[in-house]
Amino acid sequence: MSGYPASMQESIKKLNETRDFRLKQEIPRLPFAEREKLLHAHHPDYRASANAEVHLGPNKGQKLTLKLVQLLEAKSRLDPDKVDLNKIDYDVDVLVIGGGGGGVAAALLAQENGAKVMLTTKLRVGDSNTIMAEGGIAAATKEIDSPERHFMDTLGGGRFKNKRDVISALVHDAPLIVEWLKGLGCMFDTHPNGDLVVSFAGGHQRKRVHSCKDLSGMEFMRVLRDEMYNRQIPTLEFSPAIELLMDDQGNCSGAILLNMETKQYYVVRAKAVILATGGIGRLHPNDFATTNHYGATADGLVIAYRAGANLLNMEAIQYHPTGAMWPHQMLGQLITEACRGNGAQLVNKNGERYINELETRDTVSSANLREVQERGNGIITPMGTQGVWLDTPLINIRGDAGKLDRMFAGIVRRFGEYGIDVRKEPILIFPTQHYQNGGVEIDPYAQTCIPGLYAAGEVSGGVQGINRLGGNSLLDIFVFGRRSGTRAAEFAKKRKVGKLTLKHVTEYNHQLEQLGISNDVESPLLLPNYMREDIKQVTLK
Numbered sequence: 001m002s003g004y005p006a007s008m009q010e011s012i013k014k015l016n017e018t019r020d021f022r023l024k025q026e027i028p029r030l031p032f033a034e035r036e037k038l039l040h041a042h043h044p045d046y047r048a049s050a051n052a053e054v055h056l057g058p059n060k061g062q063k064l065t066l067k068l069v070q071l072l073e074a075k076s077r078l079d080p081d082k083v084d085l086n087k088i089d090y091d092v093d094v095l096v097i098g099g100g101g102g103g104v105a106a107a108l109l110a111q112e113n114g115a116k117v118m119l120t121t122k123l124r125v126g127d128s129n130t131i132m133a134e135g136g137i138a139a140a141t142k143e144i145d146s147p148e149r150h151f152m153d154t155l156g157g158g159r160f161k162n163k164r165d166v167i168s169a170l171v172h173d174a175p176l177i178v179e180w181l182k183g184l185g186c187m188f189d190t191h192p193n194g195d196l197v198v199s200f201a202g203g204h205q206r207k208r209v210h211s212c213k214d215l216s217g218m219e220f221m222r223v224l225r226d227e228m229y230n231r232q233i234p235t236l237e238f239s240p241a242i243e244l245l246m247d248d249q250g251n252c253s254g255a256i257l258l259n260m261e262t263k264q265y266y267v268v269r270a271k272a273v274i275l276a277t278g279g280i281g282r283l284h285p286n287d288f289a290t291t292n293h294y295g296a297t298a299d300g301l302v303i304a305y306r307a308g309a310n311l312l313n314m315e316a317i318q319y320h321p322t323g324a325m326w327p328h329q330m331l332g333q334l335i336t337e338a339c340r341g342n343g344a345q346l347v348n349k350n351g352e353r354y355i356n357e358l359e360t361r362d363t364v365s366s367a368n369l370r371e372v373q374e375r376g377n378g379i380i381t382p383m384g385t386q387g388v389w390l391d392t393p394l395i396n397i398r399g400d401a402g403k404l405d406r407m408f409a410g411i412v413r414r415f416g417e418y419g420i421d422v423r424k425e426p427i428l429i430f431p432t433q434h435y436q437n438g439g440v441e442i443d444p445y446a447q448t449c450i451p452g453l454y455a456a457g458e459v460s461g462g463v464q465g466i467n468r469l470g471g472n473s474l475l476d477i478f479v480f481g482r483r484s485g486t487r488a489a490e491f492a493k494k495r496k497v498g499k500l501t502l503k504h505v506t507e508y509n510h511q512l513e514q515l516g517i518s519n520d521v522e523s524p525l526l527l528p529n530y531m532r533e534d535i536k537q538v539t540l541k
């Protein structure tokens with residue numbers, strides 16, 4: 001029995017009837033002007049309510065994504081007067097904040113370069129977006145490809161808003177990163193002759209995404225975490241950073257951590273700090289569902305901003321075109337772009353295609369929204385929500401009978417649990433929030449504008465412009481994780497920490513008061529609050 005109710009079966013029949021025709025159908029990519037028109041009309045970033053002006057701090061006067069502005073204009077959850085900065089709990093060369101792929105890569109390289117390192121994270125090491133990554137990592141490793149082509153694709157995909165020197169670092173380190181991961185024991189997908197399998201992702205003109213089935217992040221995190229534990233790098237879990245520390249010479253010099261269990265504060269003094277706290281998904285920009293893990297609450301952006309770091313491209317959020325829309329229990333979960341890279345098509349309720357599936361994510365998401373919201377071509381679920389089809393059986397039809405099981409084992413299993421056999425039936429999808437395109441501005445060595453503060457991975461800005469290409473984030477976290485680790489260790493060797501201070505937090509709070517800005521929120525948020533409004537009211541009384 002199918003996991004789709006009878007009301008949705010009618011449309012699946014139409015999809016089956018048009019499959020032979022669609023197999024031969026070519027849909028050209030959109031010309032520039034048409035794509036711009038589509039984005040302006042349907043991409044959520046262009047909604048009037050998407051962004052708001054921030055009234056203080058380094059980006060004062062600029063418009064950033066609304067839910068972030070609410071946190072930037074909230075009071076610190078720390079009363080600076082209540083912390084004794086003379087009582088140092090941990091004293092290290094390099095403090096890494098965040099236990100996903102970017103943070104662990106940074107910790108490994110900082111240690112390799114002679115630093116005494118400590119890593120602290122909000123949940124457990126590995127609880128992160130990295131471990132959830134599916135499709136794989138982009139790198140120009142094949143003869144028909146080159147870092148220069150990868151550069152051009154990344155720049156165009158980012159709508160020319162990326163920093164060119166930073167992309168240059170990204171694409172030139174990329175083949176090295178694949179070798180590094182292999183050396184750590186990572187089992188990439190290979191052909192029978194041992195060559196690495198590569199796939200297309202939207203906006204890449206060459207096949208260059210390297211995968212470990214559709215569980216790439218799990219495999220990367222497995223080898224990284226093993227390596228970190230083997231090297232006995234000290235880690236603290238359930239101990240998020242809630243403010244950065246500065247010294248009296250204006251250098252970033254550690255952080256205040258909160259033990260989530262005991263509610264104790266820890267003072268960590270460090271000669272250099274690497275921020276690798278990941279993204280923003282659990283703020284649910286524009287009220288979209290998200291693919292992100294529970295701890296993706298923009299903490300790094302907030303604490304870096306209070307300390308004086310500027311943000312880049314934080315008006316741009318990535319909505320992935322293919323989030324699950326049915327079964328409802330899987331709402332917003334990612335269906336990797338590699339499905340489209342391997343031949344799955346997007347189809348409306350009438351069995352028609354409406355966009356080239358390998359356009360960039362912002363364009364495909366906008367086309368999906370147009371199909372449902374403007375053209376009325378969505379498939380309605382029993383919950384009253386709507387989506388369009390991702391015709392997954394095409395992956396086996398175009399490849400071979402075992403391809404879905406071989407490359408998309410996770411998706412086959414997850415949908416199988418709900419009675420949906422993705423080898424025979426399509427998946428109902430809708431755009432879902434996936435990635436923050438911008439973040440704390442970095443240079444090619446992951447240095448922010450604050451001496452002693454580095455940023456790597458999704459928390460950083462400048463790499464991806466205003467639209468990231470598939471596979472470029474797993475690459476980003478390792479390139480700039482490694483670079484930040486190396487640079488932070490070098491920086492630490494040269495410096496002595498001055499007198500610790502939280503003056504920047506006191507001054508920020510004071511500015512909020514002077515501007516008359518007050519809301520009930522404290523930031524960083526640390527965890528999302530999903531309590532229903534009516535229950536919140538009762539609990540607060």
Ligand SMILES: Cc1cc2nc3c(=O)[nH]c(=O)nc-3n(C[C@H](O)[C@H](O)[C@H](O)COP(=O)(O)OP(=O)(O)OC[C@H]3O[C@@H](n4cnc5c(N)ncnc54)[C@H](O)[C@@H]3O)c2cc1C
Pocket residue numbers: 097098099100101102103120121122123124125126127128129130131132133134135136137138216217239240241242276277278279291292293295296297299300334336434435456457458459470471472473474475477524
């Ligand atoms: C479902 C899914 C699939 C994806 N698939 C791909 C893919 O195939 N290819 C690709 O290139 N990209 C993919 N991405 C994007 C990519 O995985 C992420 O952007 C990337 O892994 C982020 O790595 P990171 O180290 O920057 O952050 P994360 O991996 O999210 O790690 C951040 C860590 O910081 C911790 N943290 C947060 N706040 C604090 C705090 N205040 N103090 C201490 N610690 C804190 C978090 O708990 C977490 O452990 C995917 C993302 C998702 C969600």
